[in-house]
C-alpha cells in the first residue's frame with residue numbers, strides 16, 4: 001500500500017452524541033481496521049449547527065464520550081468544538097486540525113460519517129471544501145442506502161467522481177476521495193436511546209454500561 005508522506009491516516013469522527021451509543025463505537029472501531037487508520041479522533045459538537053439543540057449540555061455529552069471511549073488506545077477525544085462554545089462546523093474543525101503537528105498538511109485525514117449524515121452533506125457550512133481537507137468514509141446504516149441514485153444532485157456528481165472502491169486510496173493522498181464501508185449493521189440511534197430513557201426503559205447493551213450509570217446518576221433524558 002503506498003503511503004502519503006504525512007503518515008498513516010487519521011480518522012475524524014464528529015457528532016452530536018446525544019448520547020454516544022454502541023453503533024458509534026462500532027463504526028469507529030471497524031473504521032480503524034477496515035480503512036487502515038492510525039487513530040480515530042472523536043469530536044463532539046459544541047452547538048450542532050444543522051439540527052435541534054441537544055437535550056443535555058455539551059459538557060455532559062463530552063463527558064459521556066470520554067467515558068465511552070476510555071481504555072481504547074486507538075481512540076482520542078478532541079474537546080475543541082465543545083470548548084469553543086459556539087456553533088460547530090466541520091470545515092473549520094478540519095482546517096484547525098491541519099494546523100496541528102499531529103496532522104499537518106500532508107497526513108491523510110478521513111472524515112467518518114454515517115450514510116444518513118453523508119446524504120445531508122449539502123446542508124453543511126462550506127461543504128464543497130470538505131474534500132480539499134479530508135477524505136470521506138461513509139458507513140452503511142440501516143435504512144440509508146449509499147448509492148449515487150439516492151443522493152441529492154450536486155452530491156451525487158461528486159460521489160461518482162471521487163468514489164474509490166479500495167480503501168487503500170486513503171493512504172495515498174492527504175484528502176479528496178470518498179469510500180464506503182459496510183460496518184456491522186446496528187439499528188441504534190440516539191433518538192431511540194433518548195426515547196427509551198424518557199420512558200424509564202432500559203438502554204443496557206445499546207450504550208456502554210458506564211453511560212447507563214452516568215445517565216442515571218445525573219438524571220438525564222427523563223421525561224419532562
Ligand code: ATP
Pocket residue numbers: 014015016017018023024027112113114115116117118139140141142186187188189190191192
Ligand atoms: P440522532 O438520533 O439524535 O439523530 P444519531 O444516532 O444519528 O443521533 P449522531 O450523533 O447524530 O447520532 O451521529 C454521529 C454520526 O454517527 C453520524 O455520522 C451518523 O450518521 C453516525 N451514526 C449514528 N448512528 C449510526 C448507526 N446506527 N449506523 C451507522 N452510522 C451511525
